[in-house]
Amino acid sequence: MAPTPLPDLTDRAREIFRRVVEGYLDSGQPVGSKALSGEGGVNLSPASIRSVLAELEGLGLLAAPHTSAGRMPTESGLRLFVDAMMQVGEPSEHERTAIEQRLNDFGPIEQALEKTSTLLSDLSGAAGVVMVPKREPRLAQVRLMRLAPGRALAVLVGEDGAVENRLFETAPDDVSLDQATNYLQDRFAGKTLGEAASAVAAEIASGRTALDAASADLVSRGLAIWSEDAAERPVFIVRGQSNLLDANALGDIERVRSLLDELENRRALASLLERTREADAMRIFIGSENRLFSLSGSSVIASPYRDREGRVVGVLGVIGPTRLNYARVVPMVDFTARQLGKRLG
Known part of the structure; x- marks a missing residue:
């Protein structure tokens, strides 16, 4: 998937857009002009901020829910943020330690894969998924x-x-x-x-x-x-579906019901993960960019994992609402994929 080009935004429009997206991803709630002009906010009047917000809404990057005066990013806005503006670092020391310790425990590989799915769920607060390596026993x-x-x-x-x-x-x-x-x-x-x-x-x-x-x-x-x-029998492990039932989700129970139904569609989920396997690189699917999660408007962050010979043997990732903390989850998924590859031997 080619990166989304950054539109011709002024510096202040870019800054306001970034703050709205980060605020929304942090709280799950629309961000209003009052919050943007508060302590540590943008050095503009609320009226000027509202003008910029309207401009960004006109570009299709932000939307205003009927129940709120604030703005939230659209799927196009999230894609722009992820591709062109997001700063991705390394997992925290706590996350790296947790991942390494969980995957370095002795035990059969099936147990390691199940631990990986649970680990991704625990660290991301969403659902973790691991596609099991395809193998044909004699x-x-x-x-x-x-x-x-x-x-x-x-x-x-x-x-x-x-x-x-x-x-x-x-x-x-x-x-x-x-x-x-x-x-x-x-x-x-x-x-x-x-x-x-x-x-x-x-x-x-x-x-x-x-x-x-x-x-x-x-x-x-x-x-x-x-x-x-x-x-036609995809084999993968999904853990942490209960994480999808948080306070924000309960306000939109139909979306959650759709997401849980989509997670049960094993063949379609396997097809989506195979796209990551075939691309040989991390993929981020936001909302309706994939047909499987178009009803629930959910996102998928997935990465292939390799054996020590560098061959792609499976896919792991996180599935959750579009307000996932992408800057934190992306490096975490990537690090987990690399550690699991070392575990496979």
């Missing part, structure tokens, strides 16, 4: 079991002990399960699902298999369903 066993006429269960056991069950349909009178099981077990053992599926599909297509037509059809349909199932 298979130790494959079994097909009949559940009912026309329905069967495939049990996949990985060499690491992981077990996955996948339902698929068969012909009502299919009697080929045993032959198909023996065939798959012979071809799958020691391979990943992708490797075995490619080999089996090629063998069936070339007619080099000893399977009869019914068994070959059963295997082909099973492979197609398994592959589709694996591709």
